[in-house]
Amino acid sequence: MSGVPVVGRYVSRSWSSSSSTTQQQQQQHHHQQDAPPSHTPSPRRVRSTASRTPTHAWRIPAFFRKKFEIAQRGGDRVGSSGGEGTEGEAFKDPTTHHLKDPMITPSTSREPIKELDLSPSPYTEPEILDAGGDREPRYLDLFDPGVSVVRDPKLDQPPSSPPNHTAKARARSALHACLAALASTRVVIGCTVVVIVLVVLIVTLATTSHSSLFLPDPRVQHPYVTTVTTCGIVKGKIEDKTFVFRGVPYALPPLGKLRFRPAQLHTHLDDCWDGTYTANKVQPCWGYDSRGGVVNGWEDCLLLDIFTPQLGYDNPLPVIVYVGGEGLGEDGGRAFTVGAAGRVARDRGVVVVSPQVRRGPLGFLPHPLLAASTYPHTSGNQGGSDLYAALVWTQRNIEHFGGSPTDIILLGHRGGAGLSWSVLSSPRAHKLVRAAWLSGAAPRHPNTPWRQADPSLISQLNCSSVLCLQSVPPEDVMEAVSPERRHDTSEPWMVADGVIVPFIPAPPPITLMIGSPLQGLAHRLLSWRDRVGSSRRNLVDAVVEALQTHKVKDEEEENTREFGRVRWPPPPAGNKRRKMLFDSRQAERAIEWYSDLQEDPWRLLTTLVSDATVTCPALEKAATLARTRSHSRHNIEDVPVYSYVTRYDRTSRAGRMADGLSDIEAIMGVFEEHNESDAKFSKTLQDLFFLFVRTGMPERHGATSAHLGVYTMDETMTVMRSRLACAHWVNMSHLATRY
Incomplete structure (x- = not known):
């Protein structure tokens, strides 16, 4: 075995793949042992001879692997300054300068270690052959007692990496840090996503009557x-x-x-x-x-x-x-x-x-x-x-x-x-x-x-x-x-x-909405439309005939x-x-009362008769019911009563006025919309009605009871606190139409 010390990274020694070579090495080894001591070659001779003749292959039991690892880390067998010799001293030939092995009995013989048991062991390593004198030091040389091993101090320093490798390491470290931060909130995020998905699914199923998610309705x-x-x-x-x-x-x-x-x-x-x-x-x-x-x-x-x-x-x-x-x-x-x-x-x-x-x-x-x-x-x-x-x-x-x-x-x-x-x-x-x-x-x-x-x-x-x-x-x-x-x-x-x-x-004891269009009886008075004209006498006769x-x-x-x-x-x-x-005298007073409100005789007649028989009695009854409930002791004070009047003028058989069919046609969706104003009125009244259907109130907040105000429906909705025209019919409730 070469006496050249192994310095630097440990490298593995080549393994023999030929059984015949192994047998030749064993025969050569026995031949050298049988030779007389005077013919033993010198250490230098050994190296040159080893290059030509295979040396004995050592079988190292696996039992000693742990100790070899200790030796690699600087144990008693291996070292640069702690072993035999002084610091900085060159490595010596292992045939002339033996290392002490606590597991081997010291010997004065200069022959290779003969005291080791060469019997086969179940914990044996494959044979190691010496490739020659020019080979590079290999990893298993450190197992040779004749080889001194010194660990390179540079190995204790972190290996230098190229710039791109350092950038990748930093990016990887940053990614690991982000994942670690997200891991703490992973459960919360997962639960939040699940809850959102469930809410969306429930809302979709609740608002969709005929969803494609379900099978077709057999009905x-x-x-x-x-x-x-x-x-x-x-x-x-x-x-x-x-x-x-x-x-x-x-x-x-x-x-x-x-x-x-x-x-x-x-x-x-x-x-x-x-x-x-x-x-x-x-x-x-x-x-x-x-x-x-x-x-x-x-x-x-x-x-x-x-x-x-x-x-x-x-x-x-x-x-x-x-x-x-x-x-x-x-x-x-x-x-x-x-x-x-x-x-x-x-x-x-x-x-x-x-x-x-x-x-x-x-x-x-x-x-x-x-x-x-x-x-x-x-x-x-x-x-x-x-x-x-x-x-x-x-x-x-x-x-x-x-x-x-x-x-x-x-x-x-x-x-x-x-x-x-x-x-x-x-x-x-x-x-x-x-x-x-x-x-x-x-x-x-x-x-x-x-x-x-x-x-x-x-x-x-x-x-x-x-x-x-x-x-x-x-x-x-x-x-x-x-x-x-x-x-x-x-x-x-x-x-x-x-x-x-x-x-x-x-x-x-239920929620009520009571009201009427402003000219609700216009269709019943159509026979008087042409006869009224501009004559005051004809207007009085029309009022008397309609109310008596x-x-x-x-x-x-x-x-x-x-x-x-x-x-x-x-x-x-x-x-x-x-x-x-x-009689005619009361009719004259009523006409004087309404002359300030309506100038057209036909509109005056329809408004006056509608107020006397339908609109004012309805508003008065609604106010009375609301006032009674607000002071009731029979648990119906929370059941409100509301009132309304529609005064939007539309084109109809009776002319341009709020006839008696305008409100019901707007509610039922058959109101004829000729312009944008008609569409606004229809939508305003429909919105009021269906809000009342769903909530029981004409407004979402602060609805006005009938004894406090009247909802007036035009293109927009307003609240009228009182209708002065109805004050003329306070004591004439007997004129109200009964069906």
Whole structure:
């Protein structure tokens, strides 16, 4: 083995790959051992010989590896200054200068270490061959006892790196620092992301009725849609992305024995239909037109139309039950008014329900024969029972149409408003609706009991039994009413029957909005439009004729009158004459009062008559109810009452004015918009109405009660603290129109 010391980094020595070379080295080694001591070569000779003849291969047990590692770190065997010799002394030949190994017995022999056991060991390393004298020092030379190893001091210093390597190390260190900083907030960030994703998903599912995430609704088979009711399955149609069900029965057909009877709900299985009911029929009830002519219809007309944007149960929508009509004798404009109900339902997120009720004598016929054949003994107000049955049906079934049974708002217009107020005055109807919007009618309770109703209503039928009344053709019943009575408001259709309409009214403890357009009766006064002109005399006559509509009893009549075999208290029929409740002198004062407000005679007439009969009585009633509730001790002080007046002038048959149909057409989405001002008014009133539907208030904050102010609707909404024109009609509440 070479005596050249190994300095610097440790390098590995080559391994032998030839077994024959190994055997030759072993034979050479034994030959050298058998040779006489005098022939042992010198150390220098050994190196040159080793280059030509292989030396003995040492097998170092793995047991000593740990000690060799210690030697590398500067142990007793290896060192530059701590071993034998002085500092700076050159390395000596290992054959002449032996290192002390505590594991080897010292020997005086100059031969290579013979004391080591050369027997095979399971912890042996492969043979190491000496490649020659010119080889480089290798790693396993340090295991040779004859080789001195000195560790280069430069190895204790960190290795120098190129500039690019240092930059990469710094970048890597910075990245590790950032990751370590983020690791502390990893859980918080992950939870935040999960919560945000869940919130977005929930909001999306809650606001989307027909999401693509769900399977198709089996109830929707375009263009048809089906749902269920308490009486069976009904099938409607899809129109403009809205589900429309027309002509759904809500009560039994009022035919035969059920004519002139209160509406009967479906209570037995035999009352319902078999299979699927096709809800796509239009069967209006009998009625009159604006001139008093009979409009043909069907007696089997207790049907309602439903417009809904959804059929789900997760997010029930508010429900609007609309009932209208110029009066209780006709409802010819219903088809036009609900023409855009589907679009309104879709855009505003509500369910619209429009029931049909019986009109004229088929819906409002008080008669002693009818009262005697039923219990409790009462008659009249069949149309009122229809509305009550429609509200009950809606509350029981509307959840299957996407609506909320606890969020029903009753919308009444003109005759429908008068009918709605009379039905809501009964305690049994208080829990059917949450709020009511009454337009174009003063909420006046009928002041005539059914026993005092005029029996001449059907005197032309010449019937003395209930069977006769039930078998008369419906057209004959409608023609039996005199032309004056068909559209004359001096004799209201509604009476107090004690069941549907109580004798003593009980104002409903619900949120109310009561109001009217400024010229609400313009259409009824069209016959005077050309006659008024600029003549003051004609204007006075028009006011007197429009307001002297009440008949009063001139003298006491007999207390009883016999109708067939039934005796009952008589009506105030007898000899009647019109009493000038509003004479020309009062008309002159009223015209002087309004001359400062209106210059055009036609606008003056329509405004004056509308204020006297509709607008001012409605505002006064709303203020009274609001004032009473604010001082009530019956826990209804938190149930507000509001009032409004629309004064936007639009183009109509009556001219440029706020006619009686402007507010309901704007609410129902059929208002004709000819310019930007029309669009602003329509949107303003619609926003007010649907805010009231959803929140029960016309304003989100600080709503003004009716006894503190009136909401005035024009292109914008303002609050008017008082309406001075109504001060002229304070003591004339008897002029209010009753239906």
